[in-house]
Amino acid sequence: VGVDKYALSALNLTTAAKDATDVFAALEKHCVGSENRFGTARGTLLTDKQATRQEVGKAIVDIRKAAKPGDLVVFLFAGHGIKQQDEYYLLTHEADPSESLKGKSLSGADLRQSLKDIECPVLLMMDSCHSAGGVKSFRPATDDLTRSLTDDTAGVTVLAAAMAHEVASSTQENGHFTAAFLKALELNKGTPYDPYEHLL
Numbered sequence: 001v002g003v004d005k006y007a008l009s010a011l012n013l014t015t016a017a018k019d020a021t022d023v024f025a026a027l028e029k030h031c032v033g034s035e036n037r038f039g040t041a042r043g044t045l046l047t048d049k050q051a052t053r054q055e056v057g058k059a060i061v062d063i064r065k066a067a068k069p070g071d072l073v074v075f076l077f078a079g080h081g082i083k084q085q086d087e088y089y090l091l092t093h094e095a096d097p098s099e100s101l102k103g104k105s106l107s108g109a110d111l112r113q114s115l116k117d118i119e120c121p122v123l124l125m126m127d128s129c130h131s132a133g134g135v136k137s138f139r140p141a142t143d144d145l146t147r148s149l150t151d152d153t154a155g156v157t158v159l160a161a162a163m164a165h166e167v168a169s170s171t172q173e174n175g176h177f178t179a180a181f182l183k184a185l186e187l188n189k190g191t192p193y194d195p196y197e198h199l200l
Helices: 018-029 053-066 107-117 142-149 176-185
Strands: 073-084 087-090 123-127 157-160
Touching: 018 073, 018 123, 053 107, 087 107, 087 157, 107 123, 107 142, 107 176, 157 176
Parallel strands: 073 123, 123 157
Antiparallel strands: 073 087
């Protein structure tokens, strides 16, 4: 999921949609095939107007139904993440942080409930913070969301671009977090690789 173009233009970003698109392509290019741990890659790419709470929720449900032991589910969210009252939200396309986000964006509770029941390892990647003018006054969601999702009952592995006291930044091409992840996927010659266990 990558959201650059929000319904509320004050929230707009510049690299989030490309981050999602590039990671989606890179996972298939570098992580599947006969010489890799995973044979195939399947998924849903949602950007900008497609990235509504309803569509993201539907995609997670579809993935949860399809995932089986031995798979790896990767969920990337590139866009804004904030805390409103006592709940944290990843801001989907229709979000307006000046109003209640309940039922209008992807809450941490939604995400936790959806991801904890998946029957294989889950990697949640968040290239997000609250850097646009429209959300600077809100608290970022990263710390609380990470704590909630990585406890023993949820068991999700989280990679985040920025914690609450940090700012996620970007180049003209990608967020720095996404750029580092894409670089890591490109295995250089000499990288140790186990052809039997398919592990680095």
